Amino acid sequence: MNIEELLKTNNMPEIKKLVLNIIVTANYLNERLADILKPYDISSQQFNVLRILRGQKGKPANLSTIQERMVSKMSNTTRLVDKLVDKKLCERIICPSNRRKVEIRITQDGLDLLKELDPLVQNHEQDIAKKINEKEIISLNTKLNELRS
Numbered sequence: 001m002n003i004e005e006l007l008k009t010n011n012m013p014e015i016k017k018l019v020l021n022i023i024v025t026a027n028y029l030n031e032r033l034a035d036i037l038k039p040y041d042i043s044s045q046q047f048n049v050l051r052i053l054r055g056q057k058g059k060p061a062n063l064s065t066i067q068e069r070m071v072s073k074m075s076n077t078t079r080l081v082d083k084l085v086d087k088k089l090c091e092r093i094i095c096p097s098n099r100r101k102v103e104i105r106i107t108q109d110g111l112d113l114l115k116e117l118d119p120l121v122q123n124h125e126q127d128i129a130k131k132i133n134e135k136e137i138i139s140l141n142t143k144l145n146e147l148r149s
């Protein structure tokens with residue numbers, strides 16, 4: 001029995017179905033995003049870091065700021081930034097007066113990559129959103145927020 005069949009059975013309590021459904025859906029969405037990002041050789045976590053840095057509007061961010069804004073708190077932010085620096089998608093800025101203070105800023109290459117990825121990701125999101133109406137989207141967002149609070 002696959003996961004879809006399992007979720008349709010009456011043998012499982014609704015609460016378990018809800019939790020399992022949320023996990024399955026999150027994995028599905030993450031896999032689709034990974035498929036979009038794969039040809040660009042970046043992970044969804046690296047993509048998340050780039051979007052956080054773009055949101056800084058040219059101002060650098062420190063590692064703790066990036067970490068607290070990450071979608072996945074399990075990510076090793078230092079390692080993610082190292083990979084993005086190696087790919088020239090962001091850069092480290094070392095404070096001249098305090099060499100231990102390191103900040104990260106997105107590069108033009110990083111901005112260009114996001115500009116290329118934005119419509120692909122937006123199409124992905126629109127494809128998901130078209131399956132339910134605006135009122136259902138708002139309701140689902142509200143309920144998911146309530147589950148996390």
